[in-house]
Amino acid sequence: MALIVQKFGGTSVANIERIQNVARRVIKTFEQGNDVAVILSAMAGITDSLIEMAQEITRTPEKRELDVLLATGEQTTAALLAMTLNAMNYPSKSLLGYQAEVVTDCTFGNARIMDIRASRIREFLKQHYIVVIAGFQGCDLDGNITTLGRGGSDTSAVAIAAALKADVCEIYTDVNGVYTADPNVCSKARKIDRISYDEMLEMASLGAKVLQIRSVEFAKKYQVPVHVRSSFSEEEGTMVVNEDESMERLVVSGVTCSKNDARITLIKVPDQPGIAAKIFTPVSEAGIIVDMIIQNRHSGKFNDLTFTVPRPDFEKAMQIEQEIAKEIGAEDVLGDRGIAKVSVTGVGMKNHSGVASHMFAALAKENINILMISTSEIRISCVIDEKYAELAVRAIHTAFNLDRG
Amino acid sequence: MALIVQKFGGTSVANIERIQNVARRVIKTFEQGNDVAVILSAMAGITDSLIEMAQEITRTPEKRELDVLLATGEQTTAALLAMTLNAMNYPSKSLLGYQAEVVTDCTFGNARIMDIRASRIREFLKQHYIVVIAGFQGCDLDGNITTLGRGGSDTSAVAIAAALKADVCEIYTDVNGVYTADPNVCSKARKIDRISYDEMLEMASLGAKVLQIRSVEFAKKYQVPVHVRSSFSEEEGTMVVNEDESMERLVVSGVTCSKNDARITLIKVPDQPGIAAKIFTPVSEAGIIVDMIIQNRHSGKFNDLTFTVPRPDFEKAMQIEQEIAKEIGAEDVLGDRGIAKVSVTGVGMKNHSGVASHMFAALAKENINILMISTSEIRISCVIDEKYAELAVRAIHTAFNLDRG
Numbered sequence: 001m002a003l004i005v006q007k008f009g010g011t012s013v014a015n016i017e018r019i020q021n022v023a024r025r026v027i028k029t030f031e032q033g034n035d036v037a038v039i040l041s042a043m044a045g046i047t048d049s050l051i052e053m054a055q056e057i058t059r060t061p062e063k064r065e066l067d068v069l070l071a072t073g074e075q076t077t078a079a080l081l082a083m084t085l086n087a088m089n090y091p092s093k094s095l096l097g098y099q100a101e102v103v104t105d106c107t108f109g110n111a112r113i114m115d116i117r118a119s120r121i122r123e124f125l126k127q128h129y130i131v132v133i134a135g136f137q138g139c140d141l142d143g144n145i146t147t148l149g150r151g152g153s154d155t156s157a158v159a160i161a162a163a164l165k166a167d168v169c170e171i172y173t174d175v176n177g178v179y180t181a182d183p184n185v186c187s188k189a190r191k192i193d194r195i196s197y198d199e200m201l202e203m204a205s206l207g208a209k210v211l212q213i214r215s216v217e218f219a220k221k222y223q224v225p226v227h228v229r230s231s232f233s234e235e236e237g238t239m240v241v242n243e244d245e246s247m248e249r250l251v252v253s254g255v256t257c258s259k260n261d262a263r264i265t266l267i268k269v270p271d272q273p274g275i276a277a278k279i280f281t282p283v284s285e286a287g288i289i290v291d292m293i294i295q296n297r298h299s300g301k302f303n304d305l306t307f308t309v310p311r312p313d314f315e316k317a318m319q320i321e322q323e324i325a326k327e328i329g330a331e332d333v334l335g336d337r338g339i340a341k342v343s344v345t346g347v348g349m350k351n352h353s354g355v356a357s358h359m360f361a362a363l364a365k366e367n368i369n370i371l372m373i374s375t376s377e378i379r380i381s382c383v384i385d386e387k388y389a390e391l392a393v394r395a396i397h398t399a400f401n402l403d404r405g
Numbered sequence: 406m407a408l409i410v411q412k413f414g415g416t417s418v419a420n421i422e423r424i425q426n427v428a429r430r431v432i433k434t435f436e437q438g439n440d441v442a443v444i445l446s447a448m449a450g451i452t453d454s455l456i457e458m459a460q461e462i463t464r465t466p467e468k469r470e471l472d473v474l475l476a477t478g479e480q481t482t483a484a485l486l487a488m489t490l491n492a493m494n495y496p497s498k499s500l501l502g503y504q505a506e507v508v509t510d511c512t513f514g515n516a517r518i519m520d521i522r523a524s525r526i527r528e529f530l531k532q533h534y535i536v537v538i539a540g541f542q543g544c545d546l547d548g549n550i551t552t553l554g555r556g557g558s559d560t561s562a563v564a565i566a567a568a569l570k571a572d573v574c575e576i577y578t579d580v581n582g583v584y585t586a587d588p589n590v591c592s593k594a595r596k597i598d599r600i601s602y603d604e605m606l607e608m609a610s611l612g613a614k615v616l617q618i619r620s621v622e623f624a625k626k627y628q629v630p631v632h633v634r635s636s637f638s639e640e641e642g643t644m645v646v647n648e649d650e651s652m653e654r655l656v657v658s659g660v661t662c663s664k665n666d667a668r669i670t671l672i673k674v675p676d677q678p679g680i681a682a683k684i685f686t687p688v689s690e691a692g693i694i695v696d697m698i699i700q701n702r703h704s705g706k707f708n709d710l711t712f713t714v715p716r717p718d719f720e721k722a723m724q725i726e727q728e729i730a731k732e733i734g735a736e737d738v739l740g741d742r743g744i745a746k747v748s749v750t751g752v753g754m755k756n757h758s759g760v761a762s763h764m765f766a767a768l769a770k771e772n773i774n775i776l777m778i779s780t781s782e783i784r785i786s787c788v789i790d791e792k793y794a795e796l797a798v799r800a801i802h803t804a805f806n807l808d809r810g
Binding site for chain 1: 421424425458459461462463465466467469470471473474476477480481483484485487488489491492497498499501503504525548549550
């Protein structure tokens with residue numbers, strides 16, 4: 001007998017019929033002799049339509065109140081699933097964020113979990129209830145409702161699994177696991193059976209959409225085994241666990257691609273101490289996160305400086321840099337929205353040399369020009385022209401022998 | 406400067422535009438230098454559609470979970486109004502039932518308020534926030550969400566006004582006060598300026614739909630002045646207060662009519678001790694509330710026994726009585742759904758004789774046959790054929806000099 005946490009996303013609870021399917025799956029796990037705690041998202045689309053409703057009132061709704069509004073989404077699905085389980089003669093209780101004692105800081109809209117006391121969850125589990133918990137929501141120390149930000153239900157699930165010391169946290173989604181590349185882009189992509197927390201972290205931040213990054217950080221910190229699997233099939237999915245020997249056979253685990261960035265270049269920046277601070281401080285003060293930065297010698301006492309920002313912040317960042325360029329006497333500011341970041345990730349990289357050059361060669365073979373490069377211990381990313389993104393993913397996937405069959 | 410509690414019903418918050426109207430009215434009261442606590446219902450129709458959703462799952466949804474689901478309705482409007490007030494630059498905070506510390510018993514779906522601690526409301530008011538509280542909901546001592554039953558937001562409002570020792574509890578609705586009769590039936594009906602708690606209690610239980618009975622009981626118990634008024638006009642409505650001298654000038658305050666009952670008659674019931682208990686115990690055990698009871702001598706050692714039950718329980722009550730009739734040897738059971746109960750109410754009655762005969766005369770003049778009669782200290786009710794209901798209301802209204810102008 002195990003203690004299993006199961007999380008179902010918005011598409012899995014999109015209507016009453018699907019909620020009944022979720023109930024059947026939960027019951028199956030319960031009938032196998034396990035204790036089951038279920039974490040739910042809101043019905044697909046509901047969070048967006050609640051935000052739209054708030055924006056009918058004002059473009060910048062008060063964040064505390066927006067959280068109160070958004071929290072109704074998960075409250076609804078939690079009540080409906082608990083109702084369904086009871087109707088199927090499996091005693092069940094729903095718990096909202098504050099009832100499950102998911103304590104967060106008071107950053108409305110993007111709160112961080114500080115503590116999960118979970119005494120009510122434990123008590124109900126002991127009494128053999130199936131416990132259904134509204135994901136995405138918590139409460140701060142003053143009893144205000146908070147929400148955890150986009151995809152926050154993943155984090156709720158992993159954090160609750162950690163608090164309960166659950167044997168596994170199953171994340172049910174509409175794909176049946178983590179793939180070596182996006183199967184929509186690369187038809188030869190294979191499902192990964194086991195992946196390390198670190199690789200999953202890199203892949204999640206690089207555009208693999210199966211898990212929210214913070215949930216993986218939580219899983220790593222508290223060593224929660226996470227099982228990513230499909231709510232529409234019985235197939236085993238991907239286990240996200242500690243790095244182990246079986247993983248080292250592969251140098252690269254996956255290829256990801258993100259089109260969320262834009263590139264800005266300052267031409268002929270005077271080579272003076274403190275100039276980088278002048279360029280980046282106003283951007284960060286505007287709340288814009290700079291990702292990759294590259295500096296090239298131009299000629300004489302000048303440099304060219306290139307960096308990437310999230311695409312939605314592109315216009316604002318361009319405006320800021322145009323003013324700064326004047327101030328510091330740079331020649332020009334160039335902008336480019338049409339870029340893609342292609343990355344390979346793998347713990348095996350740590351013990352293998354030549355991974356980067358192998359990747360560059362694969363791109364060169366397709367005549368794809370590399371605009372920027374950045375690396376971490378287990379990742380190499382190249383910025384390229386957006387139009388080559390899919391081709392690049394397929395070429396790299398093949399070059400690292402990841403193709404199926 | 407006063408402390409004013411304002412309650413707005415479902416039609417007043419039916420969409421964003423109306424919520425903005427409510428905000429403007431709240432702000433007006435606030436700008437006059439008052440502290441304001443607002444209690445809201447769910448958007449009109451929402452509670453019904455949530456119940457429908459639950460009934461897609463099962464005809465008898467688990468009551469605890471149904472309350473969790475229904476509570477989202479008032480949570481939504483409370484968040485939206487607080488958001489609107491903030492957007493209009495009036496700092497506001499929403500509070501849900503558990504946050505406002507509305508402590509109830511654990512009768513899910515029809516909980517009774519046991520205590521309102523209201524420390525958070527008081528604290529926010531002190532900090533000059535407009536406090537918006539989700540009506541209809543509370544929580545029990547174990548922290549479970551409860552709801553107060555149909556029209557429960559009226560009760561929330563009055564109970565919170567009592568806890569805060571508010572100067573007045575304003576109930577905003579779609580009519581502009583309590584009338585001497587339903588203006589849809591009796592075009593000469595007049596708005597009542599002041600009415601006593603006791604009269605309001607009688608009228609609420611007799612078909613006047615402006616206030617939930619329990620809210621009036623609460624108001625009477627805690628001496629909360631209640632002002633029933635329209636959310637669509639500035640006009641003064643009806644004050645519900647303690648009986649005072651100004652009220653005694655009128656013998657009768659209002660005429661009400663209810664078509665919610667049905668009549669059952671047992672013919673030739675043997676005149677034996679204990680027979681009434683045999684007839685009524687199974688009915689009450691089935692959860693059916695018997696209202697009026699009349700016993701007439703039939704002939705010999707037999708009686709005819711007539712009583713009324715709520716119309717939705719009529720079929721079930723008939724079934725029960727048909728079995729009992731066989732058991733006790735009564736001759737027949739007759740049923741009649743087509744009845745109406747017409748009543749006059751007034752504290753002035755206590756000091757006036759002849760009110761009943763005046764009412765009977767008014768009905769006789771229109772050739773309306775009286776089927777049953779019941780009285781209280783401040784009320785006389787007659788059951789008549791349903792088809793004469795409106796005529797009877799108008800005739801009685803005129804007979805007691807209640808007509809306008």
